[in-house]
Amino acid sequence: MNQEINLEKLLAQVEQADLQELMNAASYEEDEDKKKVLEALYTYALDKRQTELINRSEFVR
Template sequence: MTQAIKESERIEQLLADPWAVDIQAIWEQALHNPDPDKRKLFDALHTYVLDKRQEQIINEKKFVI
């Protein structure tokens, strides 16, 4: 198995449960990573995880607007 496939599987497992991800650590990387491309990646990852968390909350039966 190649390294890229292993990393891809790890990312899939990480993103499978948005509540298991340390969103603060992702946000810190988005703000302070010296590589601008990595900052963009972490920003997109933060947005994705936040959206997934919000989606789960909104879809709960007890959620009322």
């Protein structure tokens, strides 16, 4: 259960992170495993922001 709480905190921090900084960190990371994690965090944060924009009432589909 404690790990779930830590994951929620981590994801909340990622949602607030600067997208450009996340992408830069992934771009310059030499360790391939870390690079994949950073890219996944970037994608997660981007998805959350896009979902928020799409759900706004003024968004036209």
